[in-house]
Amino acid sequence: PRNVVRATDGALAVAGLSVHDVAAEYGTAVYVLDEDDLRSRCRDFRAAFPTEDVYYAGKAFLCRAVVRIIAEEGLHLDVCTGGELATALSAGMPPERIGFHGNNKSVSELTRALDAGVGRIIVDSFTEIDRLTALARERGVRPRVLVRVTVGVEAHTHEFIATAHEDQKFGFSLAGGAAAAAAFKILDEDVLELRGLHSHIGSQIFDANGFEVSARRVLALQAQIRDARGVELPELDLGGGFGIAYTTQDDPATPQDLAKRLRKIVDSECAAERLAVPHLSIEPGRAIVGPAVFTLYEVGTVKDVDGIRTYVSVDGGMSDNIRTALYDASYSATLASRASTAEPMLARVVGKHCESGDIVVKDEFLPADVQPGDLLAVPGTGAYCRSMASNYNHVPRPPVVAVRDGRARLIVRRETEDDLLALDVG
Numbered sequence: 188p189r190n191v192v193r194a195t196d197g198a199l200a201v202a203g204l205s206v207h208d209v210a211a212e213y214g215t216a217v218y219v220l221d222e223d224d225l226r227s228r229c230r231d232f233r234a235a236f237p238t239e240d241v242y243y244a245g246k247a248f249l250c251r252a253v254v255r256i257i258a259e260e261g262l263h264l265d266v267c268t269g270g271e272l273a274t275a276l277s278a279g280m281p282p283e284r285i286g287f288h289g290n291n292k293s294v295s296e297l298t299r300a301l302d303a304g305v306g307r308i309i310v311d312s313f314t315e316i317d318r319l320t321a322l323a324r325e326r327g328v329r330p331r332v333l334v335r336v337t338v339g340v341e342a343h344t345h346e347f348i349a350t351a352h353e354d355q356k357f358g359f360s361l362a363g364g365a366a367a368a369a370a371f372k373i374l375d376e377d378v379l380e381l382r383g384l385h386s387h388i389g390s391q392i393f394d395a396n397g398f399e400v401s402a403r404r405v406l407a408l409q410a411q412i413r414d415a416r417g418v419e420l421p422e423l424d425l426g427g428g429f430g431i432a433y434t435t436q437d438d439p440a441t442p443q444d445l446a447k448r449l450r451k452i453v454d455s456e457c458a459a460e461r462l463a464v465p466h467l468s469i470e471p472g473r474a475i476v477g478p479a480v481f482t483l484y485e486v487g488t489v490k491d492v493d494g495i496r497t498y499v500s501v502d503g504g505m506s507d508n509i510r511t512a513l514y515d516a517s518y519s520a521t522l523a524s525r526a527s528t529a530e531p532m533l534a535r536v537v538g539k540h541c542e543s544g545d546i547v548v549k550d551e552f553l554p555a556d557v558q559p560g561d562l563l564a565v566p567g568t569g570a571y572c573r574s575m576a577s578n579y580n581h582v583p584r585p586p587v588v589a590v591r592d593g594r595a596r597l598i599v600r601r602e603t604e605d606d607l608l609a610l611d612v613g
């Protein structure tokens with residue numbers, strides 16, 4: 188996070204608060220959110236996309252405090268389940284600023300979205316179009332929809348998080364003609380208001396070419412719809428997926444760069460197709476919340492394994508950060524509780540779960556005197572860590588603490604063993 192410094196005692200401090208104070212008050216493992224950092228990333232996107240809409244993708248991390256922050260900072264919100272919708276509404280997110288995603292929205296979820304009056308629903312299948320048409324007709328409402336288009340881009344990211352190649356579950360295929368058929372079907376129904384097309388090519392993407400190809404292809408479809416039906420769709424959403432730096436090797440684009448490139452390609456494609464430039468929106472999740480959080484752990488054991496490697500075990504692991512195990516993701520770790528002049532030692536930071544794949548940081552140089560009781564910080568854990576956390580091995584999930592102006596505020600409390608037992612009703 189932007190407001191982390193090493194204080195005079197050698198310990199890390201975030202927004203003026205020492206990690207010792209955070210650990211003493213909230214325990215470890217704990218997710219520490221630098222609130223001003225989160226707000227400044229929201230503002231950076233707002234400033235870069237002032238006439239566009241920025242939908243924060245809540246799947247990256249959602250709780251009421253974050254909903255309020257992004258609403259205050261002028262962002263919109265993308266939700267993809269009834270649970271995310273409930274969280275957004277309970278925090279007072281204006282429903283017209285919510286977009287509802289998902290490849291298998293249930294009748295109950297769609298009903299709640301319609302009753303709440305969400306601003307737009309991104310439809311993902313013919314079944315959903317039928318479902319939504321029937322529900323809207325029953326209620327006498329005309330929801331605004333976008334069609335999610337699978338543009339056939341092979342994004343250079345992990346295969347589990349690429350979403351625009353042909354053979355996967357999301358959206359309507361462009362190449363096969365399903366996307367055009369979906370748009371025509373919606374235009375024919377007239378119960379749904381077709382606002383535009385949507386494309387999301389994947390996540391943790393650094394190469395802007397994918398967005399350019401995707402914009403070109405959806406705009407070609409936009410022109411095809413105009414030619415066939417005489418309507419120019421007023422909106423276009425290019426999705427999220429903007430990469431962040433997990434290690435020093437990653438070099439992400441700034442929101443300003445992204446805005447410039449996206450606008451340029453949209454403008455030139457629209458000129459080529461003689462289309463009016465649609466109102467643009469994007470859906471970044473990771474790029475807004477990812478860098479604003481670090482996880483603070485306490486070291487429990489340090490084990491040298493036959494001189495091959497040193498394993499440093501912390502009081503969390505794959506239950507609070509599954510990304511290393513699931514996507515082979517790279518993280519870094521820093522000794523947070525003190526400075527050390529000891530030699531660097533190649534270490535692997537592992538968790539406390541009963542599984543050898545329970546790795547938090549694959550390879551990191553830590554001071555050779557790292558010892559039980561030390562605190563370690565793992566940065567960049569704001570996105571897809573708490574939101575994908577589990578109770579594996581019945582480890583209660585860590586709290587989220589927001590720090591600002593030297594003060595900490597608990598925004599998600601630590602789960603307790605009683606919470607775990609509360610569900611166990613047999």
Ligand code: LLP
Pocket residue numbers: 244246247265288348387389390391426427428429470471472473474510514570571575
């Ligand atoms: N819009 C749509 C339609 C999406 O499906 C996603 C992410 C986003 C926006 C936001 O993408 P972002 O800007 O956060 O990259 N669990 C995986 C990431 C899954 C992303 C799912 N969809 C991970 O931990 O890397």
